Amino acid sequence: MPISTTPLVLVPGLLCDALLWAPQIEGLAGIADAWVPAPTQHATVDELARAALADCPFEQFALAGLSMGGYIAMAMQRLAPQRVTRLALLDTNAVADAPAASAARRELVARSQAEGLGVVADTLLPRLVWPQAPRHAALQAVVRSMAHNVGVAAFARQQQAIIGRPDARAALRAVACPLLVACGAQDILTPPALHEEMASLVPGAQLVLFPDCGHLSPLEQPALVTQARHDWLQPR
Secondary structure (H helix, E strand, O other): OOOOOEEEEEEOOOOOOHHHHHHHHHHOOOOEEEEOOOOOOOOOHHHHHHHHHHHOOOOOEEEEEEOHHHHHHHHHHHHOHHHEEEEEEEOOOOOOOOHHHHHHHHHHHHHHHHHOHHHHHHHHHHHHOOOOOOOHHHHHHHHHHHHHHHOHHHHHHHHHHHHOOOOOHHHHHOOOOOEEEEEEOOOOOOOHHHHHHHHHOOOOOEEEEEOOOOOOHHHHOHHHHHHHHHHHHOOO
16 A cells, blocks of 8 residues: 655755755655745735745645745735744744844845845855855855745745735744744744744744754754654644
């Protein structure tokens, strides 16, 4: 008898695409049927969430998102809780964008339009990937490739969506499905304290910190992230 697989939706973050999740798609292939949306065509988190829900090939699914993908995943769960069987939030947060962060985002958009996304990707890399990561050079190439795939226009829409995102903490308190909250222990963009707060809002939530790891945990610590996701997908 063939082993049944769990429908799994993996939402990438800002300037990321399916390459972000490649280690988990491969590592979980025996237990999960993964689908990755492309959150590039809209300029609000709710519009991106509705588009992903409309395009999703599964009626019900486990749902995970990283960074901007976490904002979208929380919106998808809020808009269609009956479809989400379990939720994982990686290297993200549930608060609205701060004014200083929004100003920095607008500056990055302007720079991408003037100098290209390669320059922006290189500028962001020290904050995305732990500088002491052993695969730092290889990860730089992946980050640049994903940025090229997303493109300047989509990057601007994504940043607009992030700037306008709502505070999601009240909606997070209503989550009734199993919740995994995880991040790199060295994530400076969305540090562990933010994940501790998110986990505290949902009774029974699981909190995992990946050692020697920055913001792009699925790529920096692929084995640890895959194992955490494997455990999260098991029936409770």
